[in-house]
Amino acid sequence: MKQLFKEVHEAWLATQFTGFMSQTQSRQELYEFSNILFKHLTWLENDFIKNNTTYNYDIPQVPIRMTHISHMINNIIERLSSIESQLNSCKDKHISFRMASDLNYIKAALIKLPEEEVEECFKAEKNYPNIELSEEARDALTIFLFEESYKEYELIMVYNYSKANSDNAFLNRIFQILIDESFFHLRSFGQMMAEMGILGVPRSLMEEIYKFDNLEQFLKDGIQEEIGAKEECRKLADAVSSSSEHFAAFFAFINNQENYHIALMEEALEHIKHK
């Protein structure tokens, strides 16, 4: 089942990042399917935990560079077929039945998605459509997007691991909000990366990032990181403000969202201290 878990993880990322490539209504559909695959990942993870099976989030790099979206769609369908062929390795028949039903529908729906050329998502031209950015602003934005897309993926997995391995309802509410927030940020940054021709799937996580011993310290460090991210957003908003009001406003918005994340982590920290 560990191979199954790994392949669901890869299929989720492949589907999510194919969504970033699309410029049509297919994007929303791919987002919905990626949500379903992420949910499958959590079902399998919960089954591991229920059976005291050790697991990790190790996966190989997920290649996505294609010229046409149909190539990625075929790739995803192959991945889903491989997952289907391994569903027997999950002993919980309720899970495997639900997964089989979802996968069957998703495969049938994916085939119908229209063709799109997606080569531009990988051309590394770093130009944003209809927005003139200085070279300095483009370079700053490029580095920011690579750093932060990885960070958001990392946060999704860290909070997901914490949530899966905790039965504290108060903390799990906070973890779920943080997962949802990170999904929103990942999608925002992923779409921008595709527009700029620099799309790539984040690298896999080292195990110690999500398997930490001290939640209190993790939250304290997390608050400091969010403060650092706020500063990066502020700097970036300054760097792009002369080139684009749109970007300046977007990064100011992201910056302010970090305040909410900090408040949530402080809430979790207080809860732990008084437990």
Add this chain to the structure above:
Amino acid sequence: MQKNILDRKRDKMTADAQLIEHMMNPKNYGTMENADASGMGKNPTNGEKVAIHLKVEKQDDPRITDIAFQAIGCTTTIVAGSIVTSEARDIHFSRAEELVSTTLGMLENQSPEDAACTEMVALALKAALDTYTEKQKDPDFSMFSYHISTDCTPKEEENNETTV
């Protein structure tokens, strides 16, 4: 060519096609099952680290047949790891030692942040080479782990992972 890329200061990083390629698709990134040796480079001030894993063909001058790296670090570390591990694939240990020395010798031309990232990668490779050599004497040996330092001298770590 590779040196020029590593020498770029981060705040002026010209994201040219080659550099972007390493960011979009880091080479040799990931874990390695049944590695013959692993080594770690660490930045003790911020917790960033690089692990390098090797598959080695046993010879008088052993040859690196496969290499992988993982990192907790920034994009500069990933780019440096991608470049250095690409250079280290399929070379003998004597050449790999030269690669470590050359890389460490470039640090003074880099910004402190870039130098720390590059040094961490070079020391991880050095640690993996040293671990392999040590394992030939003591098969139970775990791995070397080196801390980055401004003078590029590997310091002994306090826990049981380290020697030298």
